Amino acid sequence: MSFTSSPASSAADAALQAEVQQFYAWQMHLLDDGEADAWAETFTEDGVFAANAHPEPARGRETIRTAAAKAAAQRAEEGIQVRHWLGMLDVRPQEDGSVVALSYALIVNTPLGGSPQVHLSTTCRDVLVRGENGGWLVRDRQVKRDDLA
Amino acid sequence: MSFTSSPASSAADAALQAEVQQFYAWQMHLLDDGEADAWAETFTEDGVFAANAHPEPARGRETIRTAAAKAAAQRAEEGIQVRHWLGMLDVRPQEDGSVVALSYALIVNTPLGGSPQVHLSTTCRDVLVRGENGGWLVRDRQVKRDDLA
Amino acid sequence: MSFTSSPASSAADAALQAEVQQFYAWQMHLLDDGEADAWAETFTEDGVFAANAHPEPARGRETIRTAAAKAAAQRAEEGIQVRHWLGMLDVRPQEDGSVVALSYALIVNTPLGGSPQVHLSTTCRDVLVRGENGGWLVRDRQVKRDDLA
Numbered sequence: 001m002s003f004t005s006s007p008a009s010s011a012a013d014a015a016l017q018a019e020v021q022q023f024y025a026w027q028m029h030l031l032d033d034g035e036a037d038a039w040a041e042t043f044t045e046d047g048v049f050a051a052n053a054h055p056e057p058a059r060g061r062e063t064i065r066t067a068a069a070k071a072a073a074q075r076a077e078e079g080i081q082v083r084h085w086l087g088m089l090d091v092r093p094q095e096d097g098s099v100v101a102l103s104y105a106l107i108v109n110t111p112l113g114g115s116p117q118v119h120l121s122t123t124c125r126d127v128l129v130r131g132e133n134g135g136w137l138v139r140d141r142q143v144k145r146d147d148l149a
Numbered sequence: 150m151s152f153t154s155s156p157a158s159s160a161a162d163a164a165l166q167a168e169v170q171q172f173y174a175w176q177m178h179l180l181d182d183g184e185a186d187a188w189a190e191t192f193t194e195d196g197v198f199a200a201n202a203h204p205e206p207a208r209g210r211e212t213i214r215t216a217a218a219k220a221a222a223q224r225a226e227e228g229i230q231v232r233h234w235l236g237m238l239d240v241r242p243q244e245d246g247s248v249v250a251l252s253y254a255l256i257v258n259t260p261l262g263g264s265p266q267v268h269l270s271t272t273c274r275d276v277l278v279r280g281e282n283g284g285w286l287v288r289d290r291q292v293k294r295d296d297l298a
Numbered sequence: 299m300s301f302t303s304s305p306a307s308s309a310a311d312a313a314l315q316a317e318v319q320q321f322y323a324w325q326m327h328l329l330d331d332g333e334a335d336a337w338a339e340t341f342t343e344d345g346v347f348a349a350n351a352h353p354e355p356a357r358g359r360e361t362i363r364t365a366a367a368k369a370a371a372q373r374a375e376e377g378i379q380v381r382h383w384l385g386m387l388d389v390r391p392q393e394d395g396s397v398v399a400l401s402y403a404l405i406v407n408t409p410l411g412g413s414p415q416v417h418l419s420t421t422c423r424d425v426l427v428r429g430e431n432g433g434w435l436v437r438d439r440q441v442k443r444d445d446l447a
Binding site (some may be wrong): 163165166167170175177230259261262267 | 311312385386388389400401404415417418419444445446
Binding site for chain 1 (some may be wrong): 163236
């Protein structure tokens with residue numbers, strides 16, 4: 001990644017920063033609580049979830065919902081509480097009204113009766129668009145695990 | 150936890166997000182610096198601190214102060230620097246002027262001369278109210294460790 | 299560190315919080331991407347980077363640039379992706395227009411093909427000033443590793 005533009009400095013950009021953080025908090029709570037239906041609703045109908053750990057991107061809400069439900073069931077069976085931490089969020093408003101959001105993410109796993117482990121460190125590049133109710137939706141997500149080439 | 154409401158999207162909500170983050174930074178610095186008196190002042194006089202790791206909640210500033218002072222003394226004796234990280238903050242303004250703040254917390258312990266350890270992963274549910282000077286105070290805190298059922 | 303002042307509570311302070319977070323995200327992405335030139339430009343020409351792990355502070359952009367380039371080359375050789383996480387940010391506007399920013403930082407290292415490790419836990423005390431383009435620059439940074447006395 002190359003970062004050559006200036007940092008945002010207007011009040012509007014600052015408000016956007018806080019707003020996107022609120023969105024991510026809400027979205028990650030849904031994921032970690034296993035709320036696969038509500039999680040899928042935070043993507044656009046044709047939303048894409050790509051990851052360098054997966055051979056093919058997940059395309060569309062239904063696929064994203066199914067993947068989240070499956071992962072939640074597996075974690076419940078294993079007795080593991082997952083927490084997704086996003087941070088170091090760089091928010092870049094685009095001319096078409098969308099937002100490119102660049103962030104880091106840590107996945108912290110805690111087994112029942114055990115100690116938390118930092119399972120993965122990744123970057124996340126999102127394209128966010130406004131939904132009908134004014135809130136943000138993910139149109140495109142690209143997750144890159146730091147341990148993979 | 151179930152999250153069914155929409156994410157906040159107004160400028161006021163965005164400003165609140167940043168303001169509550171500032172409060173938590175200030176509060177956690179106090180805790181980790183062992184400033185038990187000033188820490189206790191960030192709760193209301195009748196503030197409650199409940200945790201699924203404790204049989205009974207701590208009730209009132211005096212109890213909260215005593216518990217913090219005891220924990221600080223123990224950490225100093227063990228030569229451990231504790232850092233409380235709050236993140237993934239979902240701020241929900243209530244009709245009565247209070248705020249429900251849902252967050253994740255990591256406790257990172259670093260022994261003198263050693264490596265940092267992610268000691269605990271928890272969730273935190275706060276009810277915040279405005280104090281006389283306009284700043285936020287915790288009226289009710291519920292901490293749930295992820296490793297406990 | 300002692301924190302005795304009240305937490306910031308105005309809308310302006312809240313906007314500043316978000317703005318400084320945006321700056322740090324941008325700055326840390328540069329560092330972790332090995333963009334030593336752009337990283338050095340986030341300090342003032344006479345910027346100082348002091349750390350309790352180093353016998354002498356780095357003084358001036360050129361010194362800061364050289365140190366970052368060297369560290370980036372070494373990490374690339376070792377196959378380690380470093381991520382700097384700043385958080386628990388307490389932003390304090392000063393009368394002269396500068397900002398004192400107190401934060402925590404974690405350094406998370408991920409080797410190619412391996413698991414992430416929380417390498418270091420530190421505090422960071424910055425003095426930030428506005429650059430010619432309106433963005434923030436670091437005039438003085440003091441990093442304290444929690445594992446050192």
